[in-house]
Amino acid sequence: MSAVLPLPEEPLWSRLPPLAVTGPATQLSASTISLPTTAGPLLATALADGVRLRLGPTDLPLYPILAGDPAEESATLAEDDAGVTLAWGGFRLTLGREPLTFALERDGRIVQRSATDGHFVREHRLPPFARREDGGWFVALDLAASEPVYGLGEKWGPLNKRGQFVRSLVFDALGVNGERAYKNTPFAWSPGAVSRSGWGVFVHTPATVTHAVGAPLWSQRSYGLAIDDAALDLFVLAGADGAALLRAYTDLTGRAPAPPYWSLGAILSKAYYRTADEILEAAREVRRRGMRCDTITFDGRAWQDTPTRFHFHFDPARYADPKPVFAELKALGFKVCVWEYPLVSRDGPLFAEMAAKGWLLRDRRTGEPYLYHFDPEPFGQVLTQLPVSGLVDFTQPDAYAFWRDAHRPLFELGVDMIKSDFGEQVDPDCVAANGDSGERLRNVYPLLYNACVDEAARLYCPTGAFLFGRAGWAGSQRYPVQWGGDPQADWEGMAASIRGGLCWGLSGGPFHASDVGGFYKDRRDPELYVRWTQAAIFISHLRFHGIGPREPWAYGPEAEAAVTLALEWRYRLLPYLWACVEEATRTGMPVQRAMPLAAPDDPAAWGFDEQFMCGPDLLVAACPRPGGEVEVYLPAGRWRRFPQGGEPIEGGCVLRLRLALDEMAVFARDGAAIPLGPAVRSTAETGFAPEVETVWRG
Template identity: 55%
Template sequence: MFELSTPDWNRVVQTEVIDECRILPCGSILIPTNHGNLTLSINEMGIRIQNELKCDVNNYGILVYEPSPFEAAIKSSTTHTHISAKNHRIEIQHSPFAFEWKKSGNTIQKTPNDGHFVRQFRLPPMAKTEEGWLFSINLDAQEPVYGLGEKWSALNKRGQLVRSYNHDALGVNAEISYKNTPFAWSTKGWGLFVHTPSPVTHSVGHANWSQRAYCVLVEDNALDLFLLDGANGALIIEQYTQLTGRSPVPPLWSLGVILSKAYYKDVPELLETAKAVRDKHMPCDVITLDGRAWQDTDTRFAFEWDAKRFDDPAAVINALKAQQFKVCIWEYPLVSVNNKLFDEMARKGWLLKDKRSGQAYRYGWDMSAFAEVLTPLPESGIVDFTHPDAYQFWLESHKPLFDLGIDMIKADFGEQVDNDNMLAYNGDGGKRLHNVYSLLYNQCVYEAAQKYCKTGAFLFSRSAWTGSQRFPSQWGGDPQADWGGLVGSIRGALSWGMSGAPFFATDVGGFYKDTRDPVLFVRWTQAAVFSAHIRLHGIGQREPWSYGSLAERAATKALKLRYRLMPYIYDTMRQSSESGLPVMRAMPLAFPEQGLTHSFEMQFMFGDSLLVAPCTNPDGKVTLYLPQGNWLRFPTKEKYSGHQLLDLTLELDELAVFMPAEHSIPIGAEVENVEMLESDYLQNKDLPHWPEHDLAL
């Protein structure tokens, strides 16, 4: 495939300016080129480059805000055009198209200076290819780049070839991932966002393309690029989320422990587990009925309970409610051909169609992912969320579930729009719909929760695209149950956070290939305490006592700490909702001026005040860097000077967490679920603060 190979730059026709540029009435600059007209505008966030197809394609509501162009002036010669607006200056070279953007005299970005023996540039600054638009910007030597969605390897994407294309990744071990966005930023003070639903390939100083350039290949005929200007990552993320939206604050109960497994096979197992949680005084707020727990796999998904196991669903929900549990149920946006709903939706045109036959597309699953691990699935239709009636039907079909007492939807899958034989009601094919399908699905289910849920709207989604951060929250799917799975999950959380998404959770304990490793489970639980949301989930039991008594004590101690930290976590979530900053903040976000911290990618700030270094190996050893300043060990209050490397060996129930000495954080009551909290809890009225108040667990 083109995006995974080295393009032949000699065969690419570079963009050239072919006529005089002029100012349009809206304030943008019209740039006539051999690849059609482009417009360039300077605005409060930076610069925006678009082609003339912007208004002729489906944009899917990805943007929630469009900045107005500044009033500009231009000066042209036969070879260059100079654009000025406020304190911005842009020089455009005509042949080939190249640019340099300065603000207050300082260069923010420019065309890469990757030269060639014969022509001016080795790779085109801008071009229209068979695959789509190619655009290149400069990378200084050793300049880091962050973002690009949920990725499992190094947070600094420098040297990587990354494709913004959602996959059912079946783990955290490769480049492919469930949540992508074509948004990246550098600590040098710029960001790049491609406003598109289509796949985008990013060569981030990837040596096969150019080690001196960041190149994007936008696999679409439409082009809409934002080059953002911000002094640091936090300000660039603030701009990106102003464009694409921010999350509301989730309900308080969603901060509690979500207990799950794949899967509770019948009602007795479900209710016995719930009773054990309360009998053992394990902190927990939500219990989950995964896909096969409440649906008949052969006929799912149709908003109906498996009658063979649930002759009275209301009684089951009421029994869980009586024990102060919120209830989460699973769904996905596919309908089995074995369910009568398939024929009904196909007849109404509410499923994606097959271009070849004009009939509802029948999606066939890749059975290599199932076999003995997961139950094989039948052919299915895919809900067409571009059809207004289908969207409304799917949204309203949630009402009986919420009326029954369901509190939360686990919106799984969403990556199955995977070939261009699929056709949507709005005219787009599978390639253009593939990524943004997640956004439409997330939005539909979240709006259903807003309309019908009595306990506050909250969504748990696996697949996501630009804008999905507006619908909290997301989880990182299906990690391998080993130390590498834990490491990948932490990196995925931080990378997604650096991409403008504030809330994340992992499958604590790992999803597949579980070896019942008690130390791994404890360390994963401890790490997840310091995430926006926390869910114990995988194939097999994830209740702490299932790993033995030592693990149960250590994991329960960590979960109790989570509940004591709830007022601090909730305050942090409010801050995230206002700014777009993630709850888990990687070092380049948290300490932009302290470059030495940036290479420590396995530690992070949890909000403003807690530095967390998860233990990611079985021997309890942790190496971390304390930034400049004075620090207190949490919760023991030992004093440490910053600007030093620490090597610690932790006991099983011990954490590597630190707080700046001048900070304090509110501490809540020791409770087993949020319904036990006082009504003024969210205002932090009269709560004790650590370190003034001892934290006994």
Template identity: 35%
Template sequence: MTEILRRVRAVRREGASVLLEVDAHPAVRLPGTPGWLTGEPVTDQGVETTMPNLPELRLPPLSSRPWRVRVSVAGPRTVRITAAPDGARVWDEEATWLGIVTDACPEPVEPDITEDDGHVNVHTGSVRVRLTRFPFAIEVLGADGRTVLRTAERLRQVAGFPMAPPVLADGDGGTTLHCELGPEEEITGFGEQFGRLVKNGQHLRLRVEDALGTGTGRAYKPVPVWHSTAGYTGFLNTGATVTADVGHTRPSVLALTADDEALDLYVCADPDPGVRLGDYTALTGRPPRPPLWAFGYWMGRCRYHSRAEMEQVARGMAEHDVPCDVLHLDPDWLVVDRLNTDFIWNTDRFGDRAEFVAALDRLGCRLSVWELPYLDPASPRYVEAQDRGYLVRDTAGDIARLRGTPTPDGRPRALIDFTNPEARRWWQNLHTDFLADGVAVFKTDFGEGLPDDVALADGTPPQHAHNLYPLRYNGAVSAVIAERTGRAPLVWGRSGWAGSQRYPGQWGGDAESTVAGMRATVRGGLSYALSAPGFWSHDIGGFFGPELTPALYVRWTQLGAFSPLMRAHGLRPREPWQFGERALAISRDWIRLRYSLLPYLWQVATESAAQGWPMLRPYALHHPHDPVAAGLDGQFLLGADLLVAPIFDDGEAAVPRRFHVPGGDWFDLLTGERYPGPGWHTTVVPLERMPVLVRGGAVLPRIELPDRFRRTDDLVGLPWTLHVYGTGDREARLTGFDGTDTTVSIRETRVTATGGQPIRTEIVRHD
């Protein structure tokens, strides 16, 4: 039976929270017409009884089920609103119980709680929640008193039937929150979605899937976090599948349905989305800054089949003067390598692992190794894991079977139960010898295949288990890397959920090698940046599909050079010399340009880790009041000072590129041409160019690259040159590669620096 929350019956304060007892009444939807009705008097429900063609109303019995709604404060700008029936598990658990929230209240605030005959108010000074007693409703107001979020009880059809009750339980285990969408309100976020950045008009199912590409409508990394231009960020603290209907069914309604008995909603109210992201990541965790080498160029292929083949690629990088920090090895390192990882090294193909890692290091490259959290029954380790109780079981007690990803031979694959501490430790220990031998990073692939009917060791309810699985998987691998190496950990993960930003990095999955695939990739990265901010990247050239044109390879390499992390990878060769002399020359220039900008990338990475911001940033993150900002999903900011406009084209000819710049002056990084803002500009760009603009007023630290250097290690200790854009004196604080800070005072005639990082005494001005 569907139920609607209708009347607050009692209110009591519980410490810094307020708990409301609310009556939920059974409700029916009338056949052939939108809207819901309970058994209450129709006048209490707002029905237009004077309508001449009002149908006969058959109301359900008027009964009540007790629900609770609790409002608590999670920070000066953040409130938590929990709604569930009496007896729901959420009432017995802390906010951190699912492992998504890591700090329930990062900045404690004592709220002011008041009530009168009509309302209950919870006020922190920066945000206020107003709850209406009857009919039950929720409203959230910002510091300036303006409403940023309100439930949609006011929205009705012509006969007055309410179309979007504030909280509705559907009787099948789902709970829906209906919010009004304002006339100009735009919604962004919901994780790595490959469609338009503004989600208005879209219907999204937030469930971790092997998306099988970027054009299927599925998502590897959906996240129940969204931003509204009204001035708030919302977050559902759940592992359950969430459906987000963003004005799709009803144009003025944002409907959020969790496949669970409870709604656990966090709302952060502030006009600045950067502030809101900082508050969200304070709740759910911020990523560590990856090591410097992670920001170099990575090369991979599915697959390299032998040690000799990979060493030849490493030598090819040197011969073609292409710097490279990491070579990636996909599943051929395994003996049983089809959707299986048992950490049994294939010595026939790659010889002794430590010797192989050392050989690559002498050639200038670190080693990245592929894994997934599944075991094939053909593996010798399967029986060990089964006998020790390390494999996920279903609710019938049998070994759970991988779902959602086609298997090459029909054999069922099992999954590691990361909620079992012994299983987690066993899996982590399988990495130990690899790390001891010098493996630098693990590509934590897959993780989307947990079935729904599982009984995990820690008792996680089945409806939460599937989406939480990649969070726990990546967390286990990240933790053992940190433990065994003593440095900031780094994985290269495909699947994710809320909180996954804690475990950098992630990449955009298996994009098609087409212009459409490249376009979807940028949209996915921008959308993910608003929900799991940190260190995200993509496969340069796309993973599969039609053979890459040399021009598209170049355009994708240009995009990669200004992405947080830079990796070329695909089913077919991705080495730059595979695409002809012109493509090689242009790609090499852009790869080297990235290395020259490592000091700037390091500043952005430092800021992102500290503030809880993404490196790759939607335009609106820094310019939320620009009326076109929210919808700009074909360009992005890398940090606050670089604006990048990728070229979505696969031809050799020069093409026009239209882009929007914020207020102030912006300068082309390569040509110095000035672009005043705010406004639109169009420029014609040959294959050798992509618009990369520097903000007027920026101080851009760079390195003058030596000849024939191999990787980031060769640049440590070299002095930085400061490129100053625009006139005037200024101060800058820079973090060196060794983590020490340097304060720089820039005057028209000189530069002075105090701190650890060597800075050249001259500066380069761009006016």
């Protein structure tokens, strides 16, 4: 099956024969029926929040995408010449016979159903269910007029995916303004329309999924799903709004645990501190200048010899003994982050041993360890060329255990946080120890990788498990936190990073961060750096990172003053942010909430893609353009400027503001009580726990 599907005007499978039912239904259990079709038995299972539909083999390698067995419900079966009906609770599933179709209702309202778009030549423009000639599947769902669709992972464009082709395919995106993305999730949802209730659709697969979400080239009133897997496993979920649908989805795929409290403090990084003296001088300057900061980072080239990485050891040419360096960083009050990736250089100390033990992915053509060759253009021209490397095979239990336990000396040295970078490099020619192909493994590989590193941190890190993962798939939210890759260091890079974080939140990922200031190129734009910081202090995690300096004083005194003020508010808001984190662990609601999620009863708000709610009570309008001009929509209700206070503003309107460099466009709900802590320099000053000093009431 091809990992990259063509997008012709007439899709290749539009003329495939739709599946049909070939016999009567059989009740397999109180919750599941089997219905014979022209492509094998369809299994339909009644769930607490919807229905599960399965076709194809059930013996393919499994991965921990689901957090556990879904909650099933007892259902009653009825059958007549028209079709099959399954009923439970307020749900009713109707399965048509020729062609095979489905319609899921809840309390008499349609939740979701097979596409109803007809065609002059054939009954359906797109087949409701079809088996593709390459062994994959195609499913066509119905879309009502103007019904918005959200989710599908960390994508950089408009939040409403209606009218878009979107691929759920993990990629090293090399930036943030294309369709390719590091974190993909084949889960989409809609608040519904006048004629139907809210719905969610989750394709449970490790394989690539192409989503034609009301894309006019195929059908503007259908949602086409092309699944590159031999098995079709589709969850159709019901919910009154986005919050309910995220809860249902994260009931299936798991919720994020709370990261350590100190992780909410500022993280300082760059690509990269070249020597021990350079990182120590940066740490000392942070404390001399009174910058609020908790963590400092050894990026990849900062602590490893690039031609031989990755191997868990500091470069002996620069760090003959890293212990004194760690001792001083700890004395200065810093948590320490180190970088890693799941690739092992062919010229490094681990390669021969791991290859001999079968701990690396194999090349299906030769049976030898697969060798990944990095494209020289994006890496060699910008930083340094990366080495030809093997990939750790996390499906091999001994390899998984070795990689996990090899972290122990790092945590014993004093490492507090792992930046688990990359994970997008699995190619179709790879073969895993479990027999799976690279095509099926590619998307789920970062899930396995981050699960391994997270387990290492939970076992060996005394300050708590905290990762910064770049790549992800459905279920990756269980291993927080994720950050948004390598944005361009310009205004559109900032805007796309905000949209990417909001999309991740709409897809079940409650925590996110971006590279404040942008990653790609040392542009040193003070205004951009300030505006990016001001938006980021209201996101769950805050990291300064990129090529070139990311310390505030590198951008001039005016920018440093504005960032200092923003960081003061970040630290004062930590008790409020911690309450948002705790809510996320219970419900799946993200800290950074896009307007369709934050204002479900105010559709006028949904199109404002660069503003968001921080938790339940703070509305933030980012300023991703020079000059300080901001347009913000205030939903219905009354609002006050934060932190200025003042007279309430009636919502349901658009405000146009021009901001001074040190001014932010933030509004609090009238009557909200925002807990504020002291303006500490690091979370150590409050004992790594929230401390409420006062409550802001406008």
